[in-house]
Amino acid sequence: MENCRQNKMATAPMRGLIWKMGLPMIVSMILQSVYNIVDTAFVINMGEDGIAGNLALTYAFPIQLLIIAIGVGTGVGINALLSKQLGEKDTSGVQKTVGNGIFIGVCIYAVFLLFGLFGCKWFISMQADGNEKVAEMGIKYLKICCLLSFGSIGSIYERFLQATGKTLFSTIAQVSGAAANILLDYVFIYPCGMGIEGAAWTTVIGQILSLIAAMLLHYCANKEIKNSVRALKPSGSTILAIYKIGVSAALMQGLLSVMMLGMTKILGTVKSTETAQLLQGSFGIYYKIMQFALFAAFGLSNTIISVLSFNYGMKEKERVRSCIKYGILDSVIVALVITILFESLAGPLAKLFAIAGGVGGNEIQAVVVNAVRIASIGYVFMAVSVAIQGVLQAFRYALFPLLISFLRLCLLVLPIAYLFTLSSGVLFSVWWTFPIVEAVTAAISVGLLRISYRKKVKPMD
Numbered sequence: 001m002e003n004c005r006q007n008k009m010a011t012a013p014m015r016g017l018i019w020k021m022g023l024p025m026i027v028s029m030i031l032q033s034v035y036n037i038v039d040t041a042f043v044i045n046m047g048e049d050g051i052a053g054n055l056a057l058t059y060a061f062p063i064q065l066l067i068i069a070i071g072v073g074t075g076v077g078i079n080a081l082l083s084k085q086l087g088e089k090d091t092s093g094v095q096k097t098v099g100n101g102i103f104i105g106v107c108i109y110a111v112f113l114l115f116g117l118f119g120c121k122w123f124i125s126m127q128a129d130g131n132e133k134v135a136e137m138g139i140k141y142l143k144i145c146c147l148l149s150f151g152s153i154g155s156i157y158e159r160f161l162q163a164t165g166k167t168l169f170s171t172i173a174q175v176s177g178a179a180a181n182i183l184l185d186y187v188f189i190y191p192c193g194m195g196i197e198g199a200a201w202t203t204v205i206g207q208i209l210s211l212i213a214a215m216l217l218h219y220c221a222n223k224e225i226k227n228s229v230r231a232l233k234p235s236g237s238t239i240l241a242i243y244k245i246g247v248s249a250a251l252m253q254g255l256l257s258v259m260m261l262g263m264t265k266i267l268g269t270v271k272s273t274e275t276a277q278l279l280q281g282s283f284g285i286y287y288k289i290m291q292f293a294l295f296a297a298f299g300l301s302n303t304i305i306s307v308l309s310f311n312y313g314m315k316e317k318e319r320v321r322s323c324i325k326y327g328i329l330d331s332v333i334v335a336l337v338i339t340i341l342f343e344s345l346a347g348p349l350a351k352l353f354a355i356a357g358g359v360g361g362n363e364i365q366a367v368v369v370n371a372v373r374i375a376s377i378g379y380v381f382m383a384v385s386v387a388i389q390g391v392l393q394a395f396r397y398a399l400f401p402l403l404i405s406f407l408r409l410c411l412l413v414l415p416i417a418y419l420f421t422l423s424s425g426v427l428f429s430v431w432w433t434f435p436i437v438e439a440v441t442a443a444i445s446v447g448l449l450r451i452s453y454r455k456k457v458k459p460m461d
Contacts, residue, residue, distance in 0.1 A: 073250020099231025116146025151207030
């Protein structure tokens with residue numbers, strides 16, 4: 001136990017610890033969104049093919065979100081279990097969790113490999129409604145992303161680093177891949193003339209580079225974890241423990257994919273085909289911009305999971321209380337900063353995605369500006385909900401965090417968005433869906449936190 005108490009998660013002042021561990025994780029999570037944002041920015045500026053390319057990316061995006069969701073969900077389960085085991089100094093359990101995490105990652109990749117071979121055409125064609133050009137572009141893009149998705153799924157190696165408090169190393173891994181993606185996107189799409197396929201190749205290359213960097217850092221620098229080939233043998237009890245939290249986290253993230261697909265279909269019901277496609281394309285762009293805020297919130301949420309799981313495992317009541325307090329407060333501060341930035345820079349952000357050879361670019365820019373300025377009002381509420389989800393996951397609740405995500409991403413958002421599509425000013429009004437939903441969900445999340453606090457923290461006396 002003495003080694004555990006020397007860990008910074010057991011001894012460092014909580015306010016500084018949340019920021020010290022949280023900022024690298026915020027950067028790391030935001031960089032996960034860079035791949036899709038950069039792809040969209042370059043693709044939509046491909047001239048005459050820009051608008052079609054943006055629609056193709058929008059149609060492919062739910063599967064990309066699903067890949068991230070299952071990888072991140074599994075990683076959250078690994079992170080929470082590892083942090084708890086490290087806090088309890090369970091060396092054997094740590095080895096099994098790491099080995100089974102790698103085994104699970106291989107299994108997940110096999111599933112998306114099969115989807116890449118056999119499911120991409122069906123999925124894109126279902127949304128393209130006979131638009132052969134968009135369908136062809138979407139199928140090419142999605143197939144490459146699925147066939148080589150092991151780079152994205154392999155982000156579980158970053159969780160091994162995060163669980164031991166080495167969040168800076170996980171950020172280094174993400175930065176290496178994101179930098180390669182930004183550089184190669186331009187080269188592959190324009191000078192090499194690879195178009196949307198070039199965007200897909202740069203995405204997977206960046207993800208694979210991040211995976212390689214994370215593996216090297218884990219095996220060379222993560223001395224608190226002893227790796228063992230024997231630990232790769234599947235253990236039902238370990239996998240069950242990972243997914244006691246991981247299933248909930250994966251479903252929470254997976255609901256992003258459901259919401260994306262549902263919103264695309266709902267916006268497609270607008271009577272004017274031109275308006276419907278404008279809304280769909282604008283929503284695809286807005287949602288990728290919004291990921292900066294969402295993934296920043298998830299970065300701090302992951303920090304809460306690591307620190308709170310560790311101290312909860314050690315039964316340190318005062319540090320548990322401080323982690324909850326500062327975790328939520330710091331999440332709100334980050335969200336406020338992002339909201340101010342987005343409100344100030346909505347025009348330049350939208351313009352980045354609106355140089356589509358003059359074909360629809362100005363219309364997209366105007367709609368995206370409205371979307372960013374209206375929807376960002378809800379980011380503070382979103383930060384509260386996501387931070388509370390992290391607290392609940394650290395306490396090893398599965399149902400409560402999932403309920404919060406279900407409210408945010410399905411039960412409330414889809415019917416409210418549909419009602420707004422019936423209004424005459426849909427290009428402006430539909431974006432109010434998001435702040436309304438976030439405010440309601442945050443209020444419910446606070447209630448769930450109060451219930452869990454009474455059951456998990458008060459009895460620690």
